[in-house]
Amino acid sequence: MTSLPPRRADARRSRAAILTAAAQVLDTDPDAGLAAVARAAGVTRQTIYAHFASRDKLLAAVVDHLTEQAVAAMDAVEADSGPAGDALLRLLAAGRQSTDRYPALLRQIAAQPVGPDADQLRHAPVADRIERVIRRGQRTGEFDDRLPADWLATAVIALAHAAEHPSGTDEAVLSRTIRNTLTRAERG
Template identity: 90%
Template structure:
């Protein structure tokens, strides 16, 4: 009879509570410290440090949490029906609706320095879903098949970020048209 399994379950609950609190607190108060997150999570600062060695590590875990939420929203989208273009736009809208709930937090995360490998790894689950739809569109002739699908997925993600980060905001119709134009094969004279 050991107490190890309950501690593991308790540790998982504490980590989940910390991440949930961090998302809410840091979106409402971007400069909030770990003490505020601890209070909102119902844990001590020491408990936070047991899971995350710094605020930066906590923010990295928050990014992972938001990515998981966006991926779950994207997974709820039916990507095998309709045109690949429509499916891709539904996928992007689902991801955007998920992340748009936390504008201040996303702005704070965007200012954190990360290397290109870290950014690519963070986007991998999203890029995979986008790439699958792009490959479907390439097979059916709807999307340009002269460019690699993974490159096109990266371009779509960059367009979505650029639209979200634009100071005056880019509406869905403009983003949709831009994404379609980027992926559609056009013959040049």
């Protein structure tokens, strides 16, 4: 019976290797097949299929994996300290630094047709952290409190995505735009 835990550990290591390899391979070649992912992960195609029933399921798991990495990076920036505006920019920079490693893959993911519910679920862990900082900024008077924090979090995510677009903008312009959006919303 002692062989069961090591197999589970092996399965976890295989899954992690597959997800890491898939992110790297699909970023380099968005049309790569599972055989290329298997080679890069050092596993067989059958091992991939043991974890993921299809390429689409693998891609969905890669999205979750990248989201987990971005959230971990965001959690490391201590968003509950310092001015809310600075904390928000630290959160966004941490998330962006984490996801910037896979620009082609993220463009491919963004181009996938998903409904608004799926997109909202994909962004939920990120949105929760952004919304928490926005609420703090609203409580302290740093951010305008006349618009709902969840709406502002969605707007911040949309602005960050717009800046990631190839014709997007640089970090300084993004920072000013986000601060202006949060501090002057509806102040006509």
